[in-house]
Amino acid sequence: MVEQLLHELHSTLTLRKRPEDIAQLVLDLHAAQGSTLDAAAEEALTKAARNALRNIWHGYTSMREDFARPVGAQRQLGRAAELFPDLPAVPAGAGDDPARIEALIRRAGEQIGRSYGENDFGFDRMNRAEREEAGLGELSKRRYNKRFRLLRRMEAKLARLLHEQQRREMTLTGKGALAHTLPYELFAADPDSAAFIAYMTARGYMRSIFTNGKQRRPYDEVAAALFQRLLAEPERTNWYAVAHVHPTAEVLAQVSDEDLTQLLVRWNRFLRQVADLLEDTWNRAPLERGTMIVRPGNDSSTWNQAAQAWNTARAHWFAVLVELGEDAILDTVCPGKVPRLMAADVAYWHRKSGGGLHPDTLVWSELPLPWEVLRGEEPCPRSLVAQVCARHRVDPVAGGWTAPRPAAEAVPYRRTPELVHGVAVADPLMASALRSAGFFSGRHQKAAADEWL
Known part of the structure; x- marks a missing residue:
């Protein structure tokens, strides 16, 4: 039973379960x-678990309990098996494996004399003489074209699959750090550590609320009570696993230099991957750096997922550097934070309520772009970041611009709301009806709304 529950907790690291359900587990x-x-942990967990789905009368949430998963290439692989019968049988699950898909495209291409990447329908296809010379004389033009078009579509599908898999990885890491990468053996080595990691991850995975104020912080009174249990028995706690999600100074101080170095290498690699995605999104439609308000053509979804992933990775990278005593690196290379894009209506709401641009946006707009800093194309030492922060009256340390942020204070526990496109709705059944009718989506679905009313 214990192992079954630990497996269930571990599975939530890639799902989007409500924190209340984790508290019950x-x-x-x-x-x-x-x-x-202990009394504090039992009181906090019981308070949250009262709102677990199995403890409320309807036992239902209108919100998805998983992150969107990319659609694999199963259909295309099935078609390839029909048009290329000499190919080896494709194993189950290959449609989600980019390496296997690419290998199959290459092998199928060899059967019609096509090299990987030759996708131009006008220039890369063989004519009759070229097909005969390649030993494909028995293959009619129509059959050859069907195979060529399929492989071209499969390459395009592979590119989309890789992009969507990367976006999902960015989303999971941006919200839950490296929790989703923890193998079961490491996660389950200490049940108390596993409980804290699972609850903190669920809190991090919570959806953003449509507001002109601050979003909820993940570290609440329940997480604090679970963390105190770890501090009470430090010799038993799996601090390396905890450091994957909660890199405070007191956690990292318990981790060996070898394990810290492994974390640093992983975050270094991830920062470069995120920087490439940010650059690609920027190049497709440059943003308005001075305001970070969405303009037509901007891919705000990809940018915001990548920006959150960048800021999470950067915060962990800073924390590990400091713990290893290598923060002098920041004197030479100190890439800035990346703000999310804001919808124009939210920006207007901020102005109408007496707010304005967040000072961090002004700091970001004057610093070199992150991918330029990582490639060494633009200098961005810690001193430059501190100067720009001072110019805009931003505390560079408390704001996390030149050093790890101070440890967050625990916020009070509040029940997870039912959200419809970021708007809180009291009843999950009502939320389902509002979502299907198109309310709060920003799209014109008047007919559906009228019908529902």
């Missing part, structure tokens, strides 16, 4: 172990 885990919770 943690209570179940301790009951199965026969262990006694």
Whole structure:
């Protein structure tokens, strides 16, 4: 029973379960172990678990409990098996594996004399003489064209699949850091550590609320109570696993230099991957750096996912550097934070309520672009970042621009709301009806709305 619950908790690291449901699983885990919770942890977990789906009368949430998964190439692989019967059988699950898809495209291309990447329908196809010379004389023009078009579509599908897989990775990392990469053996080595990691990850995965104020912080009173249990028995705690999601100074101080170096290498690699995605999104439609308000043509979804991933990775990278005593690197290379794009209506709401541009936007607009800094094309030392922050009256340390942010104070627990495109709705059944009718989506679905009313 204990192992089953640990497996269930581990599976939530790639799902979008409500924190209340994780709190109930943690209570179940301790009951199965026969262990006694301290008063603070039991009170906090019980308070949250009251709102778990299995403890409320309808037991239903209108919100998806998983992140959007890319659609694989199963259909295209099936068609390839029909048109290229000499290809080896494709194993189950190959449609989600880019390496296997590419290998199949290359092998199929060899059968019609086509090289990978030759996708021009006007110049890369063979004419009759070229087909006969290549030993494909028995293949009619129509059959040859069908195979050529399929492989061209499969390459395009492969590119889309890689992009969507990368976006999903950015989303998971931006919200939950490296929690989704934890293998089960490492995650389950200490049940208390597993409970804290699962709850913190669920809090990080919570959706943003449509507001002109601050979003909820992940570290709440329930997470704080679980963390205190780890501090009470530090010799048993799996600090390396905890550091994947909660890189505070007191956590990292318990991690060996070898493990810290592994984390640093992983975050270094990830920062470069995110920088490439940011640059690609920027090049397709440059943003309005001075305001960060969405303009026509901007891919705000990809940019915002990548920006959140960048800021999360950057914060972990800073924290590990400082713990290793290597923060002198920031004196030479100190890439700035990346703000999210804001919808024009939200920006207007900010102005009408007496707000304005966030000072961080002004700092970002004057610093070199992150990908230019990482490639060494533009200098961005810590001193430059501090000067720009001072110019806009931003605390470079408290704001996380030149050093890790101070450890966050725990916020009070608040029930996870039902959201319809970011707008809180009291009842999940009502939320389902509003979503299907197109409310709050920003799209014109008047007919559906009228019908529902």
